[in-house]
């Protein structure tokens with residue numbers, strides 16, 4: 067198989083304009099004749115569904131929560147990037163593009179990233195017009211901050227609730243279309259399979275999470291905006307319901323899965339406190355603007371932080387990376403935290419933690435200013451840990467946060483199945499091997515507001531659609547398959563709960579395919595995952611029935627897919643014999659422990675094809691070419 | 704520590720429900736309320752029974768999924784805290800906690816602690832937005848918004864749509880939720896063109912759902928995990944009163960409320 071990414075020829079600055087001009091348009095009167103399915107109502111899905119509805123398409127949108135407003139995007143805290151250059155500090159579209167390609171460690175597609183940087187500007191305009199209450203200066207203009215390793219202030223924010231406010235903007239636009247009759251919103255519904263007819267995506271099979279009813283929905287195009295798969299690790303900063311099911315089932319129907327092992331570990335999360343822990347809480351990385359990260363110089367230092375004098379503290383990021391200091395990118399910050407903890411210098415009960423200390427910032431700008439900047443984050447920290455971060459340094463540790471991998475898409479955001487489009491975190495995206503802070507919100511909204519309304523239109527205008535309905539043989543066989551899996555899960559009645567399997571799977575994945583990986587460890591992990599998966603299908607217990615609200619059954623289906631995905635992640639990580647971004651292979655590092663990329667051999671997107679249960683997946687490579695940002699070893703010294 | 708959880712169990716809306724007592728022996732004070740339910744559910748599942756259904760997603764107090772009454776208080780005893788963020792250190796060994804779903808006619812029960820809150824979405828559909836389609840926006844800085852206004856709008860916009868205000872209100876009124884959206888959009892310059900219509904449409908839809916009326920008791924704001932101030936109700940009243948007074952015959956037709 068060869069992959070055609072459909073990147074427009076010519077200068078990158080004009081690529082998107084040219085692509086749009088070359089696209090065929092759907093006549094306004096014909097738009098309402100096309101129906102489009104959007105699965106997911108996060109930033110990517112809600113913005114896509116609303117925008118397509120506004121254009122006049124008939125849209126059916128699905129989400130598994132009780133309301134589209136609750137999608138995981140709601141939890142994003144820190145902000146959204148845009149190349150507005152309001153602060154006059156040297157920002158430009160090219161710089162945002164450049165930083166994102168470099169930050170992604172040269173594993174993203176240049177043309178996509180350039181378009182993202184271009185669209186960023188209009189996203190802010192759109193959100194402001196919707197009434198998103200971004201932070202303002204006294205004079206009334208929009209204010210910015212620097213975020214997560216950026217040397218310009220390009221991040222827009224709404225207190226510590228940027229994701230919430232952006233999502234509510236998109237949700238409100240969506241609900242407006244619901245009332246206008248262009249969008250039908252179906253919450254509490256989970257997509258469980260993709261229907262492919264004559265080689266094209268034509269519908270989905272869903273389960274009503276309240277009544278258990280399975281349904282077939284047919285459309286002319288299907289858009290998946292179902293978010294990331296960080297919960298494969300069990301413990302992550304993702305919402306509990308975030309899962310891989312939609313994209314995994316599409317993968318099994320023929321969509322290639324790209325770079326599955328590229329996962330992002332966020333350096334600033336609240337450390338694990340016990341076995342019952344159900345998720346990890348992120349402390350926004352904006353905290354690194356004012357907080358200083360340190361550990362004691364001595365091993366196993368049991369003194370409380372205020373008893374450790376200045377010269378016995380190791381501000382290890384400031385020491386190792388003098389020009390970026392505490393603002394190095396996420397992967398670098400995370401790996402360094404792991405390294406100092408592995409040396410035995412970690413803090414807190416478990417020894418898996420480092421200090422994030424605000425005392426100097428409080429002395430410099432006053433507690434009031436710090437409260438204004440981070441008040442809600444400090445409150446959240448105190449609520450969870452019962453410690454007051456205005457007085458005692460926070461304890462933080464890295465946690466799984468974001469997945470750069472996802473379904474492979476071309477420049478039109480179309481997967482390898484024609485008519486199946488993938489947006490937001492669910493695609494393999496524009497972030498290469500490492501995502502910069504405040505750029506996922508930007509990507510989700512760029513995909514949904516500004517890319518997909520064009521590219522779906524082109525697809526619809528250039529194809530004809532044979533009549534199909536729920537009685538079609540492909541639809542019926544997909545439906546039967548879903549019914550069979552559901553019945554199977556309910557019939558095992560073994561001894562272990564779904565969560566206990568999920569925890570164990572998560573631990574294997576974290577230990578061997580987490581912050582540091584080795585070929586041998588990955589091999590071990592593959593064996594362990596297979597064995598555990600086998601046990602799962604013999605010994606899991608799912609109480610209740612398939613005909614009502616059954617949360618164990620929902621989880622059971624998702625964990626079954628996580629098992630298969632975890633194996634592919636390990637295969638991908640083992641195959642990539644280099645370190646890049648969030649993918650750190652211990653065998654490939656420089657003398658001072660930095661990631662060592664291998665551009666000669668690995669400058670490609672690894673896109674995996676499904677070949678059936680128990681079969682080795684098939685690798686197809688999309689070579690990456692860099693014409694504008696010359697690949698260099700990242701250096702944040 | 705050991706706790707007894709007395710939990711409302713109900714299979715679905717057509718089967719009657721009842722309280723069931725469960726002993727949970729291994730409660731860690733660091734756990735959240737929902738983690739405590741997870742631990743209980745694991746033991747229930749291992750016995751082959753159906754676990755307690757409860758809604759949750761973010762577990763960070765922002766998605767608005769979670770929420771039930773804990774000893775008669777929506778989201779439990781801690782100020783400005785959702786059930787998912789409520790730490791068990793606020794309870795003591797041997798205590799009994801009563802957990803029951805939001806009780807309101809507008810929120811039909813689905814199972815155990817799970818209710819249907821789609822009435823809140825209907826209120827937003829009626830006008831909780833600024834009608835600006837993708838692509839129509841002017842440059843972001845062309846509309847200055849004073850910091851005080853932006854901050855007040857943000858205070859109101861912080862609502863997570865959990866429904867605790869309705870559950871806490873003896874009248875089961877949704878006026879705090881509705882007022883929060885009317886205030887958020889109605890305070891901003893971008894929201895002015897539709898201010899009157901928004902207030903009229905949203906209030907009409909609120910009335911069409913099975914919510915009760917506001918009699919200024921104030922339980923809503925006390926229960927609200929985001930501390931949405933009572934002021935938003937005053938703003939709702941002001942905007943809808945002004946809109947009613949200004950009604951002209953040539954006013955664009957209002958959106959007829961959908962059946963709740």
Ligand SMILES: Cc1cc2nc3c(=O)[nH]c(=O)nc-3n(C[C@H](O)[C@H](O)[C@H](O)COP(=O)(O)OP(=O)(O)OC[C@H]3O[C@@H](n4cnc5c(N)ncnc54)[C@H](O)[C@@H]3O)c2cc1C
Nearest residue numbers: 106107108109110130139144145257293490491504506507
């Ligand atoms: C704690 C936290 C903080 C973050 N902060 C930032 C930040 O400051 N800046 C930034 O840029 N990024 C941030 N991110 C990342 C960012 O929030 C996400 O990458 C982004 O919101 C994902 O949006 P999405 O629309 O792709 O998916 P999501 O918001 O995850 O939405 C997925 C949707 O798909 C639906 N869905 C999923 N599976 C199915 C199925 N099978 N059937 C039906 N529906 C389904 C869900 O119901 C949901 O509606 C943060 C992430 C976390 C975890």
Ligand code: SF4
Nearest residue numbers: 862863865866868927
């Ligand atoms: S006003 Fe408060 S209590 Fe009511 S829905 Fe909003 S956040 Fe919940």
Ligand code: FES
Nearest residue numbers: 760762767769787
């Ligand atoms: S689970 Fe999201 S607010 Fe509680």
